[in-house]
Amino acid sequence: MEKTDVFSLDGEYIASTYARFGVNIVSGKGSILKGGDGKEYIDLGAGIATNVFGACDDVWIKAVTDQLTKIQHASNLYYTDPGPRLARLLCEKTGMKKVFFSNSGAEANECAIKTARKWAAEHLGAEYHTVVTLKNSFHGRTLATLAATGQDVFHRDFLPLTPGFAYAEPNDSADLERVMEENKCAALLIETVQGEGGVNVLTDSFVADAAALTKKHGALLMVDEVQTGNGRCGAMYSYMNYGIAPDVVSTAKGLGGGLPIGATMFGERTADVLTPGTHGSTFGGNPVCCAGAESVVSRLDDDLFAAVRKKSEMIFEKLSGKPGITGVHGRGLMIGADVTGDVKAVVKGCIERGALVLSAKNRVRLTPALNIPEETLSRGLDILIEAAAAAAEA
Numbered sequence: 001m002e003k004t005d006v007f008s009l010d011g012e013y014i015a016s017t018y019a020r021f022g023v024n025i026v027s028g029k030g031s032i033l034k035g036g037d038g039k040e041y042i043d044l045g046a047g048i049a050t051n052v053f054g055a056c057d058d059v060w061i062k063a064v065t066d067q068l069t070k071i072q073h074a075s076n077l078y079y080t081d082p083g084p085r086l087a088r089l090l091c092e093k094t095g096m097k098k099v100f101f102s103n104s105g106a107e108a109n110e111c112a113i114k115t116a117r118k119w120a121a122e123h124l125g126a127e128y129h130t131v132v133t134l135k136n137s138f139h140g141r142t143l144a145t146l147a148a149t150g151q152d153v154f155h156r157d158f159l160p161l162t163p164g165f166a167y168a169e170p171n172d173s174a175d176l177e178r179v180m181e182e183n184k185c186a187a188l189l190i191e192t193v194q195g196e197g198g199v200n201v202l203t204d205s206f207v208a209d210a211a212a213l214t215k216k217h218g219a220l221l222m223v224d225e226v227q228t229g230n231g232r233c234g235a236m237y238s239y240m241n242y243g244i245a246p247d248v249v250s251t252a253k254g255l256g257g258g259l260p261i262g263a264t265m266f267g268e269r270t271a272d273v274l275t276p277g278t279h280g281s282t283f284g285g286n287p288v289c290c291a292g293a294e295s296v297v298s299r300l301d302d303d304l305f306a307a308v309r310k311k312s313e314m315i316f317e318k319l320s321g322k323p324g325i326t327g328v329h330g331r332g333l334m335i336g337a338d339v340t341g342d343v344k345a346v347v348k349g350c351i352e353r354g355a356l357v358l359s360a361k362n363r364v365r366l367t368p369a370l371n372i373p374e375e376t377l378s379r380g381l382d383i384l385i386e387a388a389a390a391a392a393e394a
Ligand SMILES: Cc1ncc(COP(=O)(O)O)c(C=O)c1O
Pocket: 103, 104, 105, 106, 107, 109, 138, 139, 140, 141, 191, 195, 196, 224, 225, 226, 227, 228, 252, 253
């Protein structure tokens, strides 16, 4: 019999890189998604921190479709309107000076790494090519960003790794100092909250030390805001919660509101490192993606960040001390919960009860849309509380 359902077709024709849950998302509005079986789900993942204004947000749809009716793609040989406007918005909101657009978080980090190497060769000497990152970090799945990722589990099948990376313990200033002293460093690259690593928040003192160490060694400070950025942690970018001034900021995920876009932002010292021919991308700066991103970024303001912080407090209050939940971590709407039951069983239990949550390492991870209504969030948390208690008893 011919297989036509999505589950069979996926199994037969899609490379098996994902261990998917058995839900086919066919439509959605805001933080409510609909499965192919007609069942509704409260969305506490937002496409892994991506649909910042939820599913099919009206303002975003208008921006994207308006651009679609004008021109969908023109190549970077010519100018198109949305990209430069988006870059100006990002620079105005961050104080950064220039932006390179790509298509994903990994590409945004590749660009950051290339920039660090070129800058260091020109300012420190060609032997200063090491990019220091943190253990337990995640920076992407291309070969260079895989090497930047400080987790052996991602490296194992893909050796030899791209050389020029060294890893320090997160929240351990002495270890970072040691690694920076032992290597000729071009840059330090950090996530201020390690997302895929299990939602681990870097401490204020470690980030301050990290900034001071890059200064001491004359290296660049680069922040990966792919997951933490675009309002997710209760500020435009999470580094702003720490009062540091990075030389390079990479972002993606939430920036596009659900369309693929990456951005690498350059500060004073790095604004002019990349020159014609040194970097590029066919789809980078695509006008449709940039128009969607412009509609997202223009709405990221202090009122929204305050609402994000309020909903964050609500999550901490609601989950803390509940049966089967032993800890709550994170910042803004990027939350990790320790559960006593099997984390996969908790995620599955949530899906069965009508809520989509994520996991990261052994924590349940929540990254809902920034505009999720409090009542919807509350119902979703009730489901998580029930699923965590059930998994703890199993
Ligand atoms: C911090 C961080 N950097 C980079 C990436 C890679 O982004 P992408 O999957 O868009 O390449 C991710 C993805 O989860 C991420 O969380």
